[in-house]
Amino acid sequence: MKYARRVKGDALSPRFKNSMIKRVFDIVSSATVLTGISPFIFLIAIFIKISDRGPIFFSHTRVGKNFTPFKVHKFRTMVVDASQIGPAITAGNDSRITKFGRFLRKTKLDEIPQLFNVLKGDMSIVGPRPEVYKYVEMFPDEYQKILQVKPGLTDYATIEFRDEENILNKYNDPEAGYTREVIPAKIELCRKYLRDKGFFTDMKLIFFTLWKLIRM
Numbered sequence: 001m002k003y004a005r006r007v008k009g010d011a012l013s014p015r016f017k018n019s020m021i022k023r024v025f026d027i028v029s030s031a032t033v034l035t036g037i038s039p040f041i042f043l044i045a046i047f048i049k050i051s052d053r054g055p056i057f058f059s060h061t062r063v064g065k066n067f068t069p070f071k072v073h074k075f076r077t078m079v080v081d082a083s084q085i086g087p088a089i090t091a092g093n094d095s096r097i098t099k100f101g102r103f104l105r106k107t108k109l110d111e112i113p114q115l116f117n118v119l120k121g122d123m124s125i126v127g128p129r130p131e132v133y134k135y136v137e138m139f140p141d142e143y144q145k146i147l148q149v150k151p152g153l154t155d156y157a158t159i160e161f162r163d164e165e166n167i168l169n170k171y172n173d174p175e176a177g178y179t180r181e182v183i184p185a186k187i188e189l190c191r192k193y194l195r196d197k198g199f200f201t202d203m204k205l206i207f208f209t210l211w212k213l214i215r216m
Contacts, residue, residue, distance in 0.1 A: 021199060026125050030118040041112060044075055044104070051100040054080040057113055062130035063143070065150045070122040072130055073113035077101025088132050091174040092165035105165065108213060114153055126202040127152025128190040135183055146190045149197065154209040156189040162212050 034041075045056045058076040060083065061069050079085075082096040090097065090105075097105065104110040117123040123130065130151035136143045161167065161182065171177030193201070 018198065022124060022202070023121075025199075025202075026118050026121075029125055030115040034115050034119070037112070044109060044112070047100055048076060052076075052079070052098050060132070062151065063133055063136045063147065064122055064130060065147055067136075067143075067147055069133075070117070070130075072123070073116055075104055075110040075113060077104050077110045087175045088134060089168065089175055089178045090165055091168040091171075093169055094165075111153065118153065122150070124150040124152040126154055126193075126205050128155050128193060129158055129186070131183075135179065138179060139183065139187060142187045142190075145194065146187070149194065154205055155193050156205065157186040159205070159208050159212055160189055161186065 048054075048056050055076055058074050058078070059071040060074075062072045064070045077098060078090070078094075078096040078101055079098060086094065086096055101110070114123060118125055127150050128146050131143070136147075164182065167182070168174040168177055193205075
């Protein structure tokens, strides 16, 4: 029995070590970036206030690891109460997007506050993008596997669907297009991440994400 327990503990130790390395990397990288760009964050907040006078941040409930709900934070890019007057997904021509919001969404600067989610532990730098309950409930079996890991700022799907809002423009019903075609494609890419996940995969995805942003 003692031998069996030791073997089981040893088998789990690499996974535990990888998890600890990932968490340390998340904390150090998110804290470093937030500290370095703090003046820039302040400027964005001022522009949001000047352009629309509404709240600076937008928070929305998403589904996290093991189906645990959490509030994901973004810079607000849409009119106040946009979630109550339209669908959860956003096409590029959505009239709810503010003028400054379009710039933030195009450059992905609206995602910066999610570094606080990473620092808190709700998210990781790399991992499947967090989804809302409505869409998770449409694919329960798939998300049962995907949500074994923390959601992240970037993954294969983030890179592949860099222009998701413009992709949704081609559908007469963007929400229907999202659920029928985009989500299934994202799920396949999430599965790929689960197969490949590891420190070097994370570094590769971070590199390609930054490369995409630089080349936009």
